[in-house]
Amino acid sequence: MSSTSTHKPRPMVDLLVSIAIPAFILMKLSGEDQLGASGGLMVALSFPLGWGIFELIKYKKFNFIALLGLANVLLTGGIGLLELDLKWLAIKEAAIPAAIGIAVLISTFTSKPLIKAIVFNPAVMDVDKIIKRLQQNNCVAAFEQRLMKATYLVAGSFAFSATMNYILAKWIVTSPTGTPEFNEQLGELTLYSYPMIALPSMVMMMGIFYYLWRTIHDLTGLKLEEVLANQ
Template sequence: MSDQNANIPDHKPRPWVDLLVSIIIPSVILMKLSGDDYLGNTWALLIGLAFPMGWGLFELVRYHKKNFIAVLGVISVGLTGGIGLMEIDARWLAIKEAAVPLVIGLAVLISTRTRYPLVRTLLYNPTVLDVDKIQESLRERGCEGEFDNRLTRASYFFAGTFLFSAIMNYILARWIVTSPSGTQAFNEELGRMTLVSYPMIAIPSMVMMIAIFFYLWKTIRRLTGHTLEEVMAPHLHEKAEQKK
């Protein structure tokens, strides 16, 4: 298992590439190339959605990011294509747009009743923080119970960000995508919705997630007495030292 993991390349966040491939390129294709003089409705939809679909599959296979949210993202793009190609009522697009973050939010809530809450996987994990060191300090100070309560509260906040996304996705889809699916107007509206969703939904959601991480960090700081540098994951600490 360790040999297999050693062959998996490190996944380095590339927000500008993600933005270009998942938002900008598909939006331009859908909005500008859906006319009969260019790609046409069907090919514009297929090629436009191929970029985020292909990028998502590439990351799943290349970096073994086989997690629930990554898989759900790929399925979501596939469903969008299905709605357009099969000319299903555009109202189902709004339902789909709301359903995906709603499912994730429900999964976050349900996971709080299990041994493996999703907030631990996504925010409180060894790739970001030295979890073993934090847990040892919490045991020494007798604060494990209080920390678990705070972690559960962070899970509720985290689920709330997905509820916000679900509501905004539905409103945005119903507001922008009003034409029948399978038409040039539908493609153009889908591209416009994809483009608008980033500043209206993705950025506010990102800000809320940063606030949740800050809340979690402040809890760790108060209960353990460690600074952020002291509880960073060892590999991040080494990189910080190398830059000095």
């Protein structure tokens, strides 16, 4: 069996390696008598960077989110190590979710809208069964209209994330880059961004998934267990 087929999500490991350990290093080990500002930043960033590269190499599968994570880490490290103006950190924090939201909207003009990759995809739902039932009920056009509405909701959730990322970065990180204080505040930003941004965004995505399922149920009569893809 190939590595890609045996790969399973490990959210607790992801949280530990990408958030908890880097935040601890930035907040507790970046003093001048320890790793130092630059050393602490490089060691902290090496954990999510190394984990992302490991996942990509081991499972040999294109992962859009993993690549975005790597880009995020590299940009954060560049801003800290090059001691750029703080405004670039806030811009960077907002830029990635904003870029995803814009990509979701732009994709509606292509043959493969991202909403279908994010929610309405064979890994999540039994797409073939749903489409067949929609065709039988002559509801394909109505479903496409509601799918477009779900697209706007997804883009809106990323707009919320981008806005909150920018506000949180401006509020928490106020010390000059290249200092132990900057590292400590960057660690706080990493910790706070999860409950204040990631969790609300996750709730929004769950709401969008529920809206899409209710749409499918209304138009096809299929139950939830009939809609979900067989694992």
